[in-house]
Amino acid sequence: MEWRKIFRYLSNRNFVPTVLAVALLVTPLALQPAHAVDNATQSANADLSVPIELDAQPIRWNPDNRNDLTAGELEWAGGIVVTSNHKDFGGWSAIAVSADGTTLLALSDQAHWLSAQILYDERGRLSGLVDGNIAPLLDLKGKPITSKSMGDAEGMTVTGDDPLAGDVYVSFERFHRIWRYDFGANGMAAWPSQIITERQFGKMPANSGIEALTTLEPIIGGDKQRLLAVTEDARDPTGNRKAFLVEGRKFERLSTKRNAPYKPTDIARLPNGDFLMLERSFSLLAGPGMELRRIKASDVKAGAILNGKLLLRTNNKHTIDNMEGLAVRQGPKGEIFVYLISDDNYSFLQHTYLMMFKLKPEAKEAAPGTLGTITLPQSQIKAE
Numbered sequence: 001m002e003w004r005k006i007f008r009y010l011s012n013r014n015f016v017p018t019v020l021a022v023a024l025l026v027t028p029l030a031l032q033p034a035h036a037v038d039n040a041t042q043s044a045n046a047d048l049s050v051p052i053e054l055d056a057q058p059i060r061w062n063p064d065n066r067n068d069l070t071a072g073e074l075e076w077a078g079g080i081v082v083t084s085n086h087k088d089f090g091g092w093s094a095i096a097v098s099a100d101g102t103t104l105l106a107l108s109d110q111a112h113w114l115s116a117q118i119l120y121d122e123r124g125r126l127s128g129l130v131d132g133n134i135a136p137l138l139d140l141k142g143k144p145i146t147s148k149s150m151g152d153a154e155g156m157t158v159t160g161d162d163p164l165a166g167d168v169y170v171s172f173e174r175f176h177r178i179w180r181y182d183f184g185a186n187g188m189a190a191w192p193s194q195i196i197t198e199r200q201f202g203k204m205p206a207n208s209g210i211e212a213l214t215t216l217e218p219i220i221g222g223d224k225q226r227l228l229a230v231t232e233d234a235r236d237p238t239g240n241r242k243a244f245l246v247e248g249r250k251f252e253r254l255s256t257k258r259n260a261p262y263k264p265t266d267i268a269r270l271p272n273g274d275f276l277m278l279e280r281s282f283s284l285l286a287g288p289g290m291e292l293r294r295i296k297a298s299d300v301k302a303g304a305i306l307n308g309k310l311l312l313r314t315n316n317k318h319t320i321d322n323m324e325g326l327a328v329r330q331g332p333k334g335e336i337f338v339y340l341i342s343d344d345n346y347s348f349l350q351h352t353y354l355m356m357f358k359l360k361p362e363a364k365e366a367a368p369g370t371l372g373t374i375t376l377p378q379s380q381i382k383a384e
Helices: 003-012 015-026 034-044 183-189
Strands: 050-052 055-058 074-083 092-097 103-108 112-120 126-136 153-158 167-172 177-182 192-197 210-216 226-235 241-247 250-256 263-269 275-283 287-295 309-314 323-330 336-342 352-359
Touching: 055 126, 074 126, 092 336, 103 153, 126 183, 126 352, 153 226, 153 263, 167 183, 167 210, 177 183, 210 275, 226 263, 275 323
Parallel strands: 092 153, 092 323, 153 210, 210 263, 263 323
Antiparallel strands: 050 126, 055 074, 074 352, 092 103, 103 112, 112 126, 153 167, 167 177, 177 192, 210 226, 226 241, 241 250, 263 275, 275 287, 287 309, 323 336, 336 352
16 A cells, blocks of 8 residues: 555554654654754764874975065965875865964864864964864765865855864855854864755856855854855856855855956954955966965945955965865964965875965055954963
């Protein structure tokens, strides 16, 4: 007998109310709200993170001149090339660094997390990466994301001073969407909640969706995190690149100016409310290139076309690769430190570079009308 006929048979005899009553008595979880069931399941879910061996070797900003520390309106403050024998290491597209500079969280475009501790030498320059752990991103059902089409994670931003203890927002390409992971409750074992999808954003090219993601200052009295999302090369009707101001499940549109051949790869909010935007380029003849631009907080509003002041533009004269990840923090004396990471595309011809710069004093002054400086905890400097 077909199931629909069985159901009709039982319904006609008032069996359904009885069955439901018994089910509710036997399974009290059915009375709980959906999020309570999810939290209980997540708590019982095994942590899939595993330790990973990391090897870090120092690099120079200028391979031909160790005394060349100038990077436009920034100053070189140390860097390393990182390798690992773990099969899932690589493809790092976004990073977050704790307020004290000791903890790194990285995100790969093959749907993996990497956490590690950052080391500094006696001069305070970035010198190492240790205590690594790697884990897969989980999907809405708590399963590891295994397909490239679903796991092409490109943008990440976090809340709070510690990236391993707050909310982590992730943007994906191909199936364009933003998910939120509650690291504070479940760490790398967190299941995501869906924030916004392509159905709302509108159709975008498969490999040119939201590449850059950062938090905005919350509206006073608001209870939803505000985000700025920038696409790599999804064009608006004027030919500029689409961007979105996201608040909860609502958003407004704006754009970033198209500065060919550069394309946005990440964005981060400075302590005074301004933004740094990382852009990269590549050609077979010229090799890799990158730009770093500063965008005023007052310029970020619905309908705007963002461009910003150029702080740095360089090419393979300096030690760069496919630069994709950007993070910012403030030091104990008000210094602004900028961290960059490169995506090696899992190729033996490319590298994972992690580097740190310091904004020169004239470049970190607050623009008129922007937010006041936020004081963060003192950096914990580690000797190599």
